[in-house]
Amino acid sequence: MVVINSVEPNIVFTDFKLFNKSVYPKQTDSPLELNIDLCKEIELNYMQNIFTISFAALNYIIPEKNQYKFKLEGFDSEWQSCKTVPEATYMNLPPGEYVFKVIASNNDGVWNNEGRELLIKVLPPWWSTWWFRSVFVCLVIIVILLFVFFRIRNIKKQNKLLEQLVNERTQKISDQAAVLQVKNKVLNEQKEELLATSTELIAQSEMLNKTNAELEVANQTKNKLFSIIAHDIKNPFGVVMNFSEILNKSYDNYSEDKRKLFIKKIFSASTSIYAILDNLLNWARTQSDSIVLNQEQFDLVQIIYLIVEQYQILIEDKAIVVEINPQYDNIFVVADINMTKAVLRNILGNALKFTPENGSIKVNVFLNEAFVNCEIIDSGIGIPKEKIQSIFTFSAQKLQNGTQKEAGTGLGMLICKEFVEKNKGTISIESVEMGGTKVAFTLPIG
Structure with a gap:
């Protein structure tokens, strides 16, 4: 008669390694205050970016048949299985909070699904504070x-x-x-x-x-x-200072959701300040002829995905659907990559700014003889006909705010025109008031 082992095995954390070396409590630069099995959370600085967690199931009946699964919530989308050694290694995690979970089974496949958890906090580098x-x-x-x-x-x-x-x-x-x-x-x-x-x-x-x-x-x-x-600049900078002061003075008085909301507001305002300053600096450089054209071959499709990722928080906040439609997976151009990034940031930023919640933005990229065409089409509020002619000029007139009162410098499209033309391309804009806008530009094919 075969007896099935129905006892769910307990799980322990056996070791914690940094850069493949075990660390212990009270050791120099050790993140551990207690033995790893007694820790509820571990705080890592940005330089401690390669770590390993070892674990074991307390089942000694044919222990080689013990099975393990682990998952780092906030990073892994699915459970990972251990193939050989019961340990998990992670590297270069973005700053944030993660929960490491591990479950195990005994020799007869009876799982301890409750498992063990360990909170891991990765602090940002000082230049990201x-x-x-x-x-x-x-x-x-x-x-x-x-x-x-x-x-x-x-x-x-x-x-x-x-x-x-x-x-x-x-x-x-x-x-x-x-x-x-x-x-x-x-x-x-x-x-x-x-x-x-x-x-x-x-x-x-x-x-x-x-x-x-x-x-x-x-x-x-x-x-x-x-x-x-x-x-x-003063308005979004005020947002950063106000919410930073709230978090600094009353951090423990707010729920986690409220804290995340405050941080999200700070990030959004910082992004707005960065975009305004980037345009001001680019414009100043073009006025003084100090900008240097550095053309090279690069994948335009990859750069588009990168710029869209930078606006992900604003995209999610306004629930906008962004659709990228390249003719091919890789489309190469010859241009200044930094100028091209600035052009895409300005055009996509304007599309997001003037597109209301639940709207849509399409980015089409296709070949046209010796040039690559890039079209950014939004379902936003459009531009009045009488203002289209002045889009590519620096006007002292009052600027139109975005759908969420976002401000701008009025320099964005002027910079786009100068940068595209410096790279031997063309740029145009079509818009219908309350009917969306299409901005198209070309760059030499790579």
Whole structure:
């Protein structure tokens, strides 16, 4: 008579390794405060990115027939089976909280489905913390302000020098006219000199008018940039500071869902600040001709998936369906990859901004002779017909906010046009008010 072992085996954690070396409590840089089997949670810093958890089932009747399954909730989508050694190894986990679960069976396949759990927290690196990003944003703002200040001061200085030069030339002409009245005999010689001097004076006057016009444009640009910094950056930055202060002072008073909501708000506001600053910096670089074109061959489809992933939180928040339709799995272009990323970020960001909840966005990529066409089509609120012509210009007019009051700089599409054309491509836009928008651009095929 065969007796079936019906006892569910207990499970213990037997070892914890970092970089394939066992660590113990009170050891230097050890994340363990107690024996691994007694720990409820483990906190790892971002450098401790390769770890192994060993476990065992307390069944000694033909123990080689014991079976194990494990799963890291928040990372693994399915249970994993141990093929040989009862241990699980993970590496390069994103910062966050995970729950490691393990279940086991005895020699007759009777499973302990309750198993054991271990909470694992992976801390982010210091450069990904909110305070570092806040300091970085402040530094960028200071750089922009200094650039605008010195640019305006230089134009004013040039204007003053030109005015002084005009006054000197004018005085010289007056003196020469007085001499002509006295020295009538050399009238013809002085006349030629006077004509030459007058021509030079006219040219300098035209230069002065041109400089004044440039100064006026610079003043308008300064006012626009100050408006962006004072309003469009200040508002999301306020969101970051307010919710950070709430979490800092009253973290334990809120539920986990509330904390996640606050963190989500902080991330969304940080993303908005980053997009605005990225556009401001790109625009400033194009104005000063300091941007360098670095063309290379790369897979445009892969870059599109990468940019869409960066907007995943906003996509989920607004429940927008994003459909990517490449003609082929891999489509290569020859262009500056950083400029291309900036173009895709701006176009996709605008599509998400002006598409209401439960809307849709389609990204079509296909070949067209010597170029690759990329179309981004949304079901958003569209653009009034009278404003389409000014989309690719830097306007001082009040900008339209997104469906969730998202702000913008008005520089995004201007940057897209300049970057696409620098890479020998074209860009166009079609839109119907309350009927969606299609933005299409081309790049040379790789």
